[in-house]
Amino acid sequence: MPPPAACAGDGVDAITTPALVIDLDAMERNLQRMAAFAAGRGLRLRPHAKMHKSARIAALQVQAGAVGVCVQKLAEAEALADGGVQDIFISNEIVAPDKLARVAALAQRVRLAIAVDSPLGVERLAVALRAAGAGLDVFVEIDVGQGRCGVAPAAAGALAQQVVAHGLRFAGLQAYHGRAQHLRAAAERESAIRHAVALARAAQASITAAGIACPLVTGAGTGSFAFEAASGVYGELQPGSYLFMDRDYADNEPTPQAPRFEHALFVKSQVMSRGEAHAVVDAGHKSHAIDSGLPRVHGLDLEFANGGDEHGILRPRGDALPALGDTVWLIPGHCDPTVNLHDHYVVLRGGLSKGVVEAVWPIDARGCLS
16 A cells, blocks of 8 residues: 555645545534534434545544444445444445345444345345344335335335344334435425425335334435425435535535535645646546546636546636646545545645645545445
């Protein structure tokens, strides 16, 4: 593994490029704004740690009032547990027996929850937990518009019965609408979540009709959480990207009821080549994910064009091109997979122009795909 791009106490100019940099002042403001939003509405906050993949950041979120964190992969949960995180929800399905044995082992170490959407998944989970003498919370996932995992709301009661019949703790509904997060207009997102709320109500009714109480509905993301919060149905919010606020989320029309979040994650790059009509920086696909589009240049009106694995191409738009050797800060299009490309965060206090490196944090769950 290469050494970190900087050391604590370094000035911002000493950070080797390309590097993944957190503006800690901005991140802390984002952290507090979301925590205050949830607390002010009496809602539980369980941020998605699949975004930052860091036990240190998860601990900061819990200190600010979060009840725990979500992840999407078992290996992410294991890595965060190794880093001291004590309350984790795997908001995803696992059906492989070898992985479920790992789930049961992890449930003996931390407070754990998992989502299910099939009788087979419930049965195999129960077998693994009995073998280990472990217990955890089980959420039935319903499809509220994502078109991915989850049962139809009308089937939620029957699956909840399966959970209870196998001696497992039924904890409620997982109802996350991923497709709603990047609908650009706030009214479009509100409409999508209104439909999701109706489906969640139908699932609750299905569970009640089966003679089972539904303690909690959990879900929501950075693009929609204000609408779930206002629904009277969701008791727990799962936003993640608010903490770093990538370019794609920032392209959404703001939600009037939601707090505003700042960009807090950047890729520091340097101009490594310069032509008459373009400049080349040393941050390409290996430094930032492009599934949600290319990065935006921070603080300068320049076009960022695809330069391949190792290069980004800058073209003038409203501002002049930077000079050879200049620093250029990039706002990633999608923070989650960008984080997964790096081993460390360089944590900067005092801003991007004159800041000082406060710490270097490992990205504990980088590459945790299983």
